[in-house]
Amino acid sequence: MRIDVNADLGETVDDVAVSDDEAMLTVVSSANVACGFHAGTPSHIARTLAAAAARGVTVGAHVSYDDKPGFGRIPMDYDPGVLADELLYQIGALDALARAAGTRVAYVKPHGALYNRIVHDDVQARAVVDGVRAFGDLPLLVLPGSVVEDRARAAGLRPVREAFADRGYASDGTLVPRTEPGALVTDPAAVAERVVRLADRGTLIAVDGSEIRVDAESICVHGDSPDAVVLARSIRRALLGAGARIEGFA
Template sequence: MIDLNSDLGEGFGIWRLGDDDALLDVVTSANVACGFHAGDPSTMRRVCRSAAARGVAVGAQVSYRDLAGFGRRFIDVDPAELADEVLYQVGALDACARAAGTRVSYVKPHGALYNATVRHEEQARAVVDGVRAFGNLPVLGLPGSRLLHHAERAGLRPVREAFADRAYTPEGALVPRRSPGAVLSGTDAVLAQVLRLAEHGELVAVDGTVVRAEVESVCVHGDTPGAVEHARRIRAELESRGTPVGRFAAG
């Protein structure tokens, strides 16, 4: 079985980004923005209600405090402060989730924080400390990342994920968004990457290198052009080939 997740609730106020409800009809896990890089209380509560109604797991999509930069700028924040901010974000979303009859089932960093925790020891440990302060929640991250290493050491479940719509380096990291070809264009290319992951446990880097990538969850970014079509095709193709699509997180 493979989980299909998406970054949702990334609007703010009257501004909407992506089609949350359409993606919630397809995905099995929703990474909901917690207000630091996107989202606001009303958006958080609305997405939690929609996810609960569809049986979709709610995850806290935690970030640097960077609303203007959409969380895509690295911030050299004190580790203790970062841990507190992660705890704050998870708690805020959990309040909205519980009001909707569900709860936060896992945590996933967003944007620059996600990329930083691949190799940044202090920030990876700080994110885990923030999650652990809240409770025993699974943590989504890049295979081989320091984030998942520290999550496992802290007794949290590390969940390896890959991205359907992002290009990879030969080292198995994400190609920086500012680089040409960082985001895959076209549903066929996205689908081909996911099928190779699901059927062979590997993906092809930008230079043609084959990278091992055994994962439990695949992410479709909600703000990628064509995201809804990508998600629908991925789920339909996986299920037609005998790979069940279902949430990894209980509750």
């Protein structure tokens, strides 16, 4: 088994770090680094990029709606041209900081409400793909079965299917909204069991108890989850103990 483990890093709000980036970078193989639109400042982002480069962790652009007050989690209607331009701007800015730190942007992952919107919204999915393609031929982390997965593949981009170690799933394979019960899985033992099942069988147990198919090349653990570092370490131990090889996909 070979699997990537990723986390959302570089996120600061009012100069307070949302996650322990240094600790998370000892665990993950890919870092989704904030681009300043939902969180992060240039200096905080640069420090995370330098730490990722030092650890040999692959860097991706964690692009978002322009929504710092809502941490990128408020659904928004957008002119598709504006959305594509804003994504290109974010990727380019992060790549400049990454190159100064001795690394580069190797993939893109949409954040929060944008990530959820392009599961079903064809207009915004096309805009995201257009923004990525304007920068270059970068892989795009996506939810399996999403509209953006199809649009990325049709446009010649590589869609990389992602699963979430610490998020609840509905029976249709979508994520349980954070406002609903079961949205977060916080028990390290339960999270460890989930990721081994994902890597070995490609399945998860949904909140209604049903088994669902979730084929994924990458597993995400949220850096802002309760005890995120503990969860991430439990994931790494479980995967290695099951004989998996943890390495970046990009």
